[in-house]
Amino acid sequence: xxxxxxxxxxxxxxxxxxxxxAQVLTLAGLDLREVRIVPDVEDEIVAxxxxxxxxxxxxxxxxxxxxxxxxxxxDAVGRAFALAVEPHPEAERRLAAYYEGRSLPFTEARRxxxxxxxxxxxxxxxxxxxxxxxxxxxxxxxxxxxxxxxMLDNVLPTLPAGPVMTxxxxxxxxGEGDVGGPLGExxxxxxxxxxxxxxxxxxxRCTTELVVRSRSEAARDDAAADIRTMIxxxxxxxxxxx
Amino acid sequence: xxxxxxxxxxxxxxxxxxxxxAQVLTLAGLDLREVRIVPDVEDEIVAxxxxxxxxxxxxxxxxxxxxxxxxxxxDAVGRAFALAVEPHPEAERRLAAYYEGRSLPFTEARRxxxxxxxxxxxxxxxxxxxxxxxxxxxxxxxxxxxxxxxMLDNVLPTLPAGPVMTxxxxxxxxGEGDVGGPLGExxxxxxxxxxxxxxxxxxxRCTTELVVRSRSEAARDDAAADIRTMIxxxxxxxxxxx
Numbered sequence: 001x002x003x004x005x006x007x008x009x010x011x012x013x014x015x016x017x018x019x020x021x022a023q024v025l026t027l028a029g030l031d032l033r034e035v036r037i038v039p040d041v042e043d044e045i046v047a048x049x050x051x052x053x054x055x056x057x058x059x060x061x062x063x064x065x066x067x068x069x070x071x072x073x074x075d076a077v078g079r080a081f082a083l084a085v086e087p088h089p090e091a092e093r094r095l096a097a098y099y100e101g102r103s104l105p106f107t108e109a110r111r112x113x114x115x116x117x118x119x120x121x122x123x124x125x126x127x128x129x130x131x132x133x134x135x136x137x138x139x140x141x142x143x144x145x146x147x148x149x150x151m152l153d154n155v156l157p158t159l160p161a162g163p164v165m166t167x168x169x170x171x172x173x174x175g176e177g178d179v180g181g182p183l184g185e186x187x188x189x190x191x192x193x194x195x196x197x198x199x200x201x202x203x204x205r206c207t208t209e210l211v212v213r214s215r216s217e218a219a220r221d222d223a224a225a226d227i228r229t230m231i232x233x234x235x236x237x238x239x240x241x242x
Numbered sequence: 243x244x245x246x247x248x249x250x251x252x253x254x255x256x257x258x259x260x261x262x263x264a265q266v267l268t269l270a271g272l273d274l275r276e277v278r279i280v281p282d283v284e285d286e287i288v289a290x291x292x293x294x295x296x297x298x299x300x301x302x303x304x305x306x307x308x309x310x311x312x313x314x315x316x317d318a319v320g321r322a323f324a325l326a327v328e329p330h331p332e333a334e335r336r337l338a339a340y341y342e343g344r345s346l347p348f349t350e351a352r353r354x355x356x357x358x359x360x361x362x363x364x365x366x367x368x369x370x371x372x373x374x375x376x377x378x379x380x381x382x383x384x385x386x387x388x389x390x391x392x393m394l395d396n397v398l399p400t401l402p403a404g405p406v407m408t409x410x411x412x413x414x415x416x417g418e419g420d421v422g423g424p425l426g427e428x429x430x431x432x433x434x435x436x437x438x439x440x441x442x443x444x445x446x447r448c449t450t451e452l453v454v455r456s457r458s459e460a461a462r463d464d465a466a467a468d469i470r471t472m473i474x475x476x477x478x479x480x481x482x483x484x
Contacts, residue, residue, distance in 0.1 A: 010273075012438075022250070037277035070437070109426075110419035113419075175346065176309045177341075183311060211249070242346055
C-alpha cells in the first residue's frame with residue numbers, strides 16, 4: 001500500500017486506511033506485505049509506486065485524487081507508467097451529471113477529478129461520485145476513509161482470493177522473557193505457521209499474548225496445542241508475570 | 243520512520259507510533275519525510291533501513307526488540323551496518339539488576355534484549371528497562387506505544403531542533419471543487435508555505451478545511467489572509483457546500 005499526503009506525515013491526520021486495508025485483505029486471504037507513506041511530492045510518489053508495483057502483485061494507493069493543487073496522484077501514476085493523463089470520458093459524464101443534479105458548477109478544479117492515465121479502468125465511488133481508477137496492478141483510491149472504504153469494497157471482488165489466513169490468540173500469564181526460548185522451538189517445529197508474541201503491560205506487570213497465524217487450520221491448531229502445553233509447563237514450574 | 247511487525251500488516255494491531263512520531267517531530271521543527279511498514283523478515287528490514295538511512299538525516303524504528311524469536315530488529319540493524327551483534331555490557335547490567343529486583347530469572351530469551359550492534363549507544367527505557375539503541379543516524383525503539391513514547395522523549399533532546407513549522411486551519415464553507423482553482427494560484431504566490439485542502443463530508447454535503455503550514459509565521463499569515471479573501475469572494479459569488 002502507498003498512502004499519500006503531507007497531512008499524514010505532519011501528524012495533522014491520523015491514517016485510518018492502512019489498518020482497514022490490512023484487515024480486509026487478511027479476511028480475503030491476501031497478505032499486505034509492505035506500506036509506505038510519502039508526502040505530496042510527485043518524484044516521491046513516482047519512485048515509491050514504481051518500487052511497490054514491481055515487487056508486489058497489487059498496489060493500493062490512498063489520497064491525492066481530489067480537485068485541488070495538492071492532489072497530484074493521477075499525474076504521478078501517469079508518469080510512473082509513462083502514460084498520458086487526460087480526462088476520462090465516463091468520469092466526465094458521471095461528474096457532469098452529479099454536479100448538474102446538485103446545481104453546482106463543473107469548475108476546472110472539479111474537472112481535475114476526471115483525469116486518469118490513458119486506458120485506466122474506473123473504480124466506482126458511491127459516496128461522492130468522483131471515481132478512483134486502476135492501471136494494471138495499481139488501484140488508486142481516495143484518502144477520505146469513508147470513500148477509501150467504499151472504493152475498496154468495489155475492488156475486492158475483482159481480486160483473486162487466497163486461502164484465508166486464520167489466527168488463534170492465546171493469553172499467556174507469564175512474561176515474554178520466560179516464553180522466548182521454548183516458543184522459538186515451537187515456531188521451528190511448525191513452519192506452516194507464523195507465531196507472534198506480544199507483551200501486554202498493565203502498568204505494573206507484563207504478561208504475553210501469543211498469536212498463531214496460518215492458512216492451514218490443522219497446522220494452526222497443532223501449534224496452538226503445543227503452545228498451551230508449553231504454558232502449562234511454565235506455570236507448573238513457577239513462572240509468573242514479569 | 244520504519245515500523246516493523248507482522249501484526250501491523252495483518253491488521254491485528256493498529257499502529258499508534260507513526261502518528262505520535264509525526265506530531266512530536268512537527269512540534270520540534272523536524273519534518274517526517276517518509277514512513278515504511280515492513281514485516282518481521284530480516285531481508286525486508288535490512289533493505290528498508292538501508293534505503294531510509296541513506297536518504298534521510300535520521301531514521302526511527304519501532305518494534306522487534308523484545309525477547310522472542312520474532313524480535314529480529316537488532317540483527318537486522320547489525321546486518322544493515324555490517325556490525326557484529328553482541329550483548330551490550332550496560333544493557334546486561336541494567337537488565338540483570340531489574341530481574342533480580344523482581345525475582346525473575348534472567349533467561350536466555352531476556353538476554354536477547356541486551357544484544358545490540360557493536361558500538362551502539364543505549365536509549366533509556368523507563369517503563370520496562372530493556373533499552374533501545376542508536377547506531378549512527380538510526381534510533382531503534384520498542385513497538386509497544388507506551389515504551390516507544392518514553393524512548394522518544396529521551397531521544398528528542400539529542401536532535402537538532404529546526405524552526406518550528408506552524409499551521410493555521412481555515413474552515414471554508416464551500417466544496418473543494420470551487421476552491422481548487424483560486425487556491426492553486428495562492429499556493430503559487432506563497433512558495434514558503436505548504437497549503438493543504440481537506441474535504442469535510444458531513445454525510446450529505448462537502449465543505450473544506452484549508453491548512454497553511456510554514457516555518458515563517460509572516461509567510462503563513464500572508465497566505466492565510468489571501469485565503470480568507472478568496473473565501474469571502476467565493477461566498478459573495480454564491481458558492482455553496484458541494
